[in-house]
Amino acid sequence: MLKVIFYIKSQKMNKAGESPIMAKISYKLKNVAMSTGKFISAERWEFTNRLRNVLKLEREKVLKQSLDNFQFAIEKKFNELYKFDPEVSLLLLKKELAGKSRTETASVTILQVMEKHNSYFKRKVNAGERAAASLQKYERAKDLLQNFMRKHYNLSDIDATQVNSAFVHNLEDFLRYESSFKGRTGIKNNSVVKYIKIYKTACNYCIKLDLLAKNPFNVFQGRLKVTDAVFLTQAELNLIEGKTMPAERLGRVRDIFLFSCYTGYAPVDACGLTEENIFTGNNGELWLITNRAKTAIQANVPVLPPVANIIQKYRGKQPGLIPKISNQKMNAYLKELADICCIDKHLTWYVARHTFATTVTLGNGVRIENVSAMMGHTNIKQTQHYAKVLDENVMDDMQKLMDKYK
Known part of the structure; x- marks a missing residue:
């Protein structure tokens, strides 16, 4: 106090x-x-x-x-x-009360900037406002920054005011071609852009605290390369649903995967759901209501029949609505699931989220604004990245046009 x-x-x-x-x-x-x-x-x-x-x-x-x-x-x-x-x-x-300008603030190093921001972000994680996985990315970004300075400048840290355009350019090259993680050398474009965005976010936080006068990472002009999201068609969904699994563990993985396909919940959100997240609407329909761990934005989704069946199947067998499983194991088992169902696609947990946006919702005429709300996005642009227009939707619209000209 x-x-x-x-x-x-x-x-x-x-x-x-x-x-x-x-x-x-x-x-x-x-x-x-x-x-x-x-x-x-x-x-x-x-x-x-x-x-x-x-x-x-x-x-x-x-x-x-x-x-x-x-x-x-x-x-x-x-x-x-x-x-x-x-x-x-x-x-x-004291400096603020004395009317000192931002340029007169105490010196702060670039790693102190990261530590200051990460400490703040950790409190948000502990309060349940942000996901622990996001904090891991911020800590990983700090480690990469430290490795870069040791290799290129033979320094453990530098004053944040010394971070200039050359520093940012060299850091970008280091991330792209020299950094190593889990036996891999170099990071792809989108990950590089996201890491530098993390540095920019940390600096902006310290600007608010008057620890920095300007953001040295504003010189970075890199952009994310939009790639087509992998999703399943309705025929492939039906194939997975109807396939008899040779092992109980694959049956559980199939159910967890389908749960996300029909709700759009990310792994951290799906595994955190309990009976307390089920609500009954005015017309007696069931809803899943929760806040996304990544953005703390509410994402309300109606309980579709396939989801209701999965909830009933595992009710009372574990604390949550569905069995818990790590991302690593889930993605490994999904490769087996794809082989068993003869689906020539690289299945990951997030393919389920893409499938919800594309096949389950937009493919059935749900408006993109409603899809965006159910997925917990902050704007429509985020949803457009996930949601790809299906060929059958295009053909339906074009058939009306053809009929008119006939």
């Missing part, structure tokens, strides 16, 4: 024999002192009990009001900084 105490430096006096009034600001066992710019004699300070008694002299009344205003300014600025980071820096608070 923030605490402000006023005191005087009795050992110092101006020509009028008055001592400067100081403010001691304390927060979380740390404190900083700063001058209020006001003066009072030690005798009057003690006589008025630090200006707490009923004051009779007009000058002291004005002085008391000035100190009250000063304390109010401290608390107001503290609350502004607290909104961005509860670990408020008292030195930064």
